[in-house]
Amino acid sequence: MITLKILAFIFGSMIGSFLNAVIYRVPRKINIAVPRSHCTKCKKQIYWYENIPVLSYIFLRGKCSKCKAPYSVQYPLIEAFVGLVAIFLMPRTYDSMALMYYFLYFSIFCALLCHFIIDIKHQILPDSINIYLALIFFCIAFIKYTPIYYLSGAAIGFLFPYLVTLAFYHLKGQQGLGGGDIKLFAALGIILGPVGIINNIFLSCFFGAIFSLVMMGLGKMSRTTKLAFGPFIIIVAVFQIFFPALFKQFSSLWSI
């Protein structure tokens, strides 16, 4: 069992290393595969032995081996974190179905993590990641749920926030949600279904509003500061997708 856990960690941290490239490159519209990893300052190519997840950062003391420019601590942290998540999601049995779900749910987590960090840094939720998520959600929903469940979930996830945003825009002349947020809701509707996506919309707006009020109260934000909303949607979605029992307990607080 311990060997499998070590293998899962190595696999996860290697994927984490790839996600670092996605997080850096996708919002800058740089191809993910080429050019190969290089120091963003002196452009020196990073050799495979300098690109071993977590370990290389420690051996290189967090600096480029040529120009000594510091590498962000975000790189090893994400590698280690994704490695731990790969262990956490490990199935109890190893039949083909369990393994398939393992990879599907692990990919969902990876895409949500990229979305989360890219939105905080650049205030965008890239279309490519939304499409990727929608495809994986569809694979799972197609096996587990009825067409009514995932089609109505996606329709509500798109239409409800879209119409509210449109109304808000006509009334106040301000755009509430971005297009990326609405597309993410639509994608999540596929796996969360109609009730799940409504829960997500209300809870993420609720937490987003509380966060804004606290930040404004502390003087760290003004009414015009643009707030990345994706992270709130994602935190709620992670609870709904990965901790459904916990979420059910929590949601029994307001449902009858």
Ligand SMILES: [Zn+2]
């Ligand atoms: Zn360098």
